Amino acid sequence: xxxTRKDLLAMRDLDAAEITLLIDTAASLEEIATRxxxxxxALRGKTIVNLFYEASTRTRTxxxxxxxxxxxxxxxxxxxxxxxxxxxxxxxTAKNIAAMSPDVVVVRHSSAGAAAILARELKCxxxxxxxxxxxxxxxxxxxxxxxxEKKGHFxxxxxxxxxxxAHSRVARSNIHGMRKLGMTVTVAGPPTLIPPHxxxxxxxxxxxxxxxxxxxxxxxxxxxxxxxxxxxxxxxxREYSHYWGLxxxxxxxxxxxxxxxxxxxxxxxxxxxxxEVADGPYSVILDQVAKGVAVRMxxxxxxxxxxxxxxxx
Amino acid sequence: MSLLVRNGRVIDPANQVDAxxxxxxxxxxxxxxxxxxxxxxxAELVDATGKVVCPGFVDIHVHLREPGYEYKETVATGTRAxxxxxxxxxxxxxxxxxxxxxxxxxDYILEKARSEGRVRVYAIGAVTRGLRGExxxxxxxxxxxxxxxxxxxxxxxxxANLYRRAMEYTLPFGTPVISHAEDQHLxxxxxxxxxxxxTELGIPGAPAAAEDxxxxxxxxxxxxxxxxxxxxxxxxxxxxxLVREAKARGVKITAEVTPHHLTLTEEAVRAFDANTxxxxxxxxxxxxxxxxxxxxxxxxxxxxxxHAPHALSEKEGEFDHAAFGVVGLETAVAVLLDRLVRPGLLxxxxxxxxxxxxxxxxxxxxxxxxxxxxxxxxxxLDLDRELTVDPSKFHSKSRNTPFAGCALxxxxxxxxxxxxxxxx
Numbered sequence: 001x002x003x004t005r006k007d008l009l010a011m012r013d014l015d016a017a018e019i020t021l022l023i024d025t026a027a028s029l030e031e032i033a034t035r036x037x038x039x040x041x042a043l044r045g046k047t048i049v050n051l052f053y054e055a056s057t058r059t060r061t062x063x064x065x066x067x068x069x070x071x072x073x074x075x076x077x078x079x080x081x082x083x084x085x086x087x088x089x090x091x092x093t094a095k096n097i098a099a100m101s102p103d104v105v106v107v108r109h110s111s112a113g114a115a116a117i118l119a120r121e122l123k124c125x126x127x128x129x130x131x132x133x134x135x136x137x138x139x140x141x142x143x144x145x146x147x148x149e150k151k152g153h154f155x156x157x158x159x160x161x162x163x164x165x166a167h168s169r170v171a172r173s174n175i176h177g178m179r180k181l182g183m184t185v186t187v188a189g190p191p192t193l194i195p196p197h198x199x200x201x202x203x204x205x206x207x208x209x210x211x212x213x214x215x216x217x218x219x220x221x222x223x224x225x226x227x228x229x230x231x232x233x234x235x236x237x238r239e240y241s242h243y244w245g246l247x248x249x250x251x252x253x254x255x256x257x258x259x260x261x262x263x264x265x266x267x268x269x270x271x272x273x274x275x276e277v278a279d280g281p282y283s284v285i286l287d288q289v290a291k292g293v294a295v296r297m298x299x300x301x302x303x304x305x306x307x308x309x310x311x312x313x
Numbered sequence: 314m315s316l317l318v319r320n321g322r323v324i325d326p327a328n329q330v331d332a333x334x335x336x337x338x339x340x341x342x343x344x345x346x347x348x349x350x351x352x353x354x355x356a357e358l359v360d361a362t363g364k365v366v367c368p369g370f371v372d373i374h375v376h377l378r379e380p381g382y383e384y385k386e387t388v389a390t391g392t393r394a395x396x397x398x399x400x401x402x403x404x405x406x407x408x409x410x411x412x413x414x415x416x417x418x419x420d421y422i423l424e425k426a427r428s429e430g431r432v433r434v435y436a437i438g439a440v441t442r443g444l445r446g447e448x449x450x451x452x453x454x455x456x457x458x459x460x461x462x463x464x465x466x467x468x469x470x471x472x473a474n475l476y477r478r479a480m481e482y483t484l485p486f487g488t489p490v491i492s493h494a495e496d497q498h499l500x501x502x503x504x505x506x507x508x509x510x511x512t513e514l515g516i517p518g519a520p521a522a523a524e525d526x527x528x529x530x531x532x533x534x535x536x537x538x539x540x541x542x543x544x545x546x547x548x549x550x551x552x553x554x555l556v557r558e559a560k561a562r563g564v565k566i567t568a569e570v571t572p573h574h575l576t577l578t579e580e581a582v583r584a585f586d587a588n589t590x591x592x593x594x595x596x597x598x599x600x601x602x603x604x605x606x607x608x609x610x611x612x613x614x615x616x617x618x619x620h621a622p623h624a625l626s627e628k629e630g631e632f633d634h635a636a637f638g639v640v641g642l643e644t645a646v647a648v649l650l651d652r653l654v655r656p657g658l659l660x661x662x663x664x665x666x667x668x669x670x671x672x673x674x675x676x677x678x679x680x681x682x683x684x685x686x687x688x689x690x691x692x693x694l695d696l697d698r699e700l701t702v703d704p705s706k707f708h709s710k711s712r713n714t715p716f717a718g719c720a721l722x723x724x725x726x727x728x729x730x731x732x733x734x735x736x737x
Contacts, residue, residue: 012513090630111631112515113585132633133515169515196518197509 003302007119007126010135011176019177023145026291026298032069033293043072046103046304051118052129053079053090053109058265058289059129059138063106066296072103072304090114091121098122103304107131125303133167139264140173142295144181146288147218150260158184160212163222163244163272166195166233170264171222175201188212189244192233209244213255220262221246221272237271247274251282260284315339316732317352321361321693325368326666327682336366338689341732346683359734361693364726365661368669368681369401369690374466374491374545374569374617375642377403377434380421381410386622386710388422391642392431394620394709396736398642399725401690402433402673402680403620407444408467414439414450419458431735432728433690435461435678440479440490446470449479456486461676464491466545467592469527471497473534480540487677489541489567494527494552495519495593504633506579506594514582516632521600524593525551532559535566543675544568546619548593550603557612567675569617570604572645573715576652577601581715587628587635588715591621605658608667615671616664618645622711640709644702644716646694650723654696661696668692688731695726 001017011019032038048067052060060076067074079093090109097105098121105122107115108129115128115135130136144154151157159178165171165187178185179202187198188206199205206212213219224240234240251259261273261282269275278285316338323334323346335350336343352358372395378386386394388405395403405422407413413422419436426434438460439450444467452463463483469492470476480490500519505511507518528544532555535542544556547568559566573591578598581589589595607613621638628635646668653659669692673681680690702719704712728736 089626090634109631111633113632116585117631131515135515167515172513172515195512196507196520198512200509201513 008137008299008303009115009119009126009128011137011140011173012135014180016180019141019144019180022141022295022298022302023148025302026141026145026295029297029301030291030294032297033290038069039071040069041071042301043067043070043304046072047101048072048074048104048106048300048304049097049102050074050076051079051097051105051107052077053107053114054130056108056130059108062292063129063296066293067300069293070297070300072300094118094121098124104300127299127303130169133169133172135173136169137173138292138295138299139170140177141299142288142291143174143220143262144177145291145295146262146284147260150284151217154181154183156182156184157217158186158215159218159220160186160188160206160216161220161222162188162209162212162246164193164224164228165189165198165222166193167225167228168222174220175203186212186216190234193228209246209250210254213250213259215256216259217256218260218262219246219255223264223266223268224272241271245272245274246277248276248280251277262288265289314732315353315356316359316729316734317350317356318359318361318366318691318693321364321366323366323683324662324665325683326662327368327670328684330683331662336683336691338691338729338732341689343683343687343689344685346685359727363697365694365696367665367692367694368683369728369730370399370646370668370692371402371672371678371680372400372618372620372642373404373615373672373676375403375405375620376408376622376638377405378622379409379425380418384624384710388425388434389429390708390710391620391622392426392434394640394642394707396431396728396730397708397725398644399646399692399694399728400432400642401692401728401730402435402678404435404437404461404676406437406464406466407439412439412443413437414442414444416451416454416458419455419460423459432730435676437462437464437491439463440465440470441475444468446472446475449475449482452479452483453486456483456488460488461678462489462491462543464493464545466491466493469493469495469497473530477534477538480534480538480542484538484540489543489676491543491545492527492531493545494524494531496523496526499523499526503594504590505582506596508579508597510579510582516582519594521549521551521596524549525555528552528555532556532564532566536564539565541565541567546571546574546593546617547613548574548596548600548604550600553603553607553612557607560612567614568612569615569672570608570613571617571619572641572648573639575601575604575608576648577715585632587632588639588713588717590632590635590637591619591639592637605653609659609663614675615667616645616649617672618642622709623713624711628713638713640707640711640714643707643709644714647700647721647724648716650694650696651721655722689729690731691729692725693727694723696723698722698724698726700724
């Protein structure tokens with residue numbers, strides 16, 4: 001199958017075959033990281049703009065490395081610090097960037113739908129690198145690639161996503177991706193952090209950590225933002241971490257011995273994950289980061305490269 | 314100067330008329346309605362064969378934006394939009410800049426209306442100074458200046474005691490209090506309806522309960538004070554149930570519904586088009602069904618557009634940063650004829666009632682009737698007119714409609730205000 005979309009905006013838009021193509025493409029590019037000369041000419045002469053309206057070190061760096069390993073020219077534009085401070089609107093900035101003829105724009109923004117709005121305005125490809133609490137498709141793809149590598153398949157796997165589901169674009173993208181690939185998903189957290197009607201997305205809901213992690217193949221812990229306390233969603237960090245923080249003891253008591261622990265980063269060490277879990281034997285957090293570069297190479301290649309030709313290496 | 318509208322289907326609910334007839338207007342007054350009226354000498358003749366002749370439509374909820382937001386709309390452009398949409402009269406809300414919370418602003422609006430208005434304009438005064446919800450505006454003077462109702466629309470008067478006092482204080486004026494029913498704690502940060510769609514989109518949602526809680530409160534306050542409370546832009550099944558039950562108990566409560574809440578659901582937000590963002594937000598399919606039923610059975614008294622013009626720059630960017638509200642004057646009649654009347658969800662006479670006599674009676678406005686002696690405000694509809702909504706052709710200064718590109722059948726054909734054809 002060939003990639004036919006101009007943009008990568010949301011996992012909800014994709015079917016299982018498209019998701020598999022994205023993951024397979026990423027997997028085929030993974031070995032570039034092990035080369036002595038980490039560069040292939042696949043995107044030589046292509047321009048990629050990283051348009052980041054929200055502070056991000058990891059995701060931006062990951063996209064930047066991915067573009068550079070494919071020989072694209074990568075330009076970083078941190079909109080929070082420059083033109084937006086002068087009152088330039090999102091649409092206006094976007095149009096100005098477009099006038100410079102990039103091949104792909106990677107956008108991160110605090111507003112849900114920002115990538116979709118940009119994609120409507122721009123002729124070039126747009127990659128959603130996170131739009132508010134909506135979606136973060138490359139994160140879901142790198143999570144899926146990690147799971148497939150560690151477990152060998154997706155069929156019948158059961159994943160628990162734990163924490164602030166309501167405000168998490170990572171949770172949303174993973175729910176769509178995992179459901180489409182035939183996995184079972186349980187979301188868990190205090191009810192105030194579980195978005196309304198989430199069951200209608202085909203997931204189970206648990207309100208106790210012990211229930212959520214029992215017998216699952218993968219536990220994905222989400223980052224808890226400090227501002228959830230001031231919004232009255234949880235009483236205190238202390239209480240949250242007591243009931244929802246994952247520790248080696250809880251894992252030993254309730255989880256399977258071959259469980260994978262994932263986290264999209266950055267980890268609040270000691271809040272949702274104890275340092276022993278984050279750095280422990282179950283953790284695949286750094287594998288996720290490494291796969292992130294491969295996934296972003298794959299996405300940029302499919303969007304900006306010679307479409308579907310396959311001779312990228 | 315006389316005008317004879319000939320051979321149309323005259324629907325005049327106030328007088329139980331639904332028949333092919335002529336309507337004779339002399340000067341500013343309707344003088345006769347009946348079959349085959351002789352034309353007075355020199356009368357202008359309008360052939361309304363195949364058309365529907367109704368009392369002039371009244372929209373009791375618009376934002377003309379003047380003074381202060383003339384870049385969005387003015388009395389001149391807003392009333393041209395009204396005329397082109399088949400409305401003979403509009404009531405304009407108080408959230409101007411400065412707020413219409415004192416007599417000089419009311420005078421200014423009404424003077425603008427006299428000099429530049431294409432249709433009748435009535436002013437709605439603020440309940441509280443600056444719409445701040447802290448102290449009462451000078452309500453008696455506003456009423457004397459001509460305000461026909463009071464509302465902090467756009468904001469909810471969260472202080473129940475202050476709102477109670479406003480209801481009591483205005484009792485002698487016969488001016489209803491109009492509620493923007495929204496608990497602002499429950500709706501804090503929300504940009505759409507709370508439900509499975511907001512969950513998927515990651516956009517903060519306002520639960521239906523944010524509206525229902527306040528509708529319930531305002532029903533109880535209406536009961537306590539004996540005041541007439543009118544619920545603006547009612548949008549939930551729960552609020553319909555509350556209003557229906559309160560009316561059955563004899564509470565003086567009335568309600569309006571917008572064309573967009575009658576025809577669109579939260580699903581429309583999926584494209585992240587800010588022209589689907591308004592307050593209250595688009596709700597669920599079930600809410601829409603219940604609203605249509607309530608409009609048909611009279612639980613909801615009238616249609617009002619909540620015409621809320623905004624400049625492109627306030628609507629083109631990020632969804633959560635965009636302004637709330639959509640324009641409605643130039644699409645309301647066509648949308649309702651096409652989406653409700655044509656499929657048989659609402660009868661034509663009921664729609665005519667809910668857009669003319671219904672709203673006029675609520676605010677004690679002249680009009681809403683084609684009886685001899687009534688003011689000569691007439692709306693004529695063409696049920697076969699086909700049009701595709703093209704915002705670039707709007708008379709309004711603003712283009713923020715959720716109906717752009719919709720192909721609609723049926724719409725206004727002519728608007729007569731005070732005996733004069735103001736749009737055809």
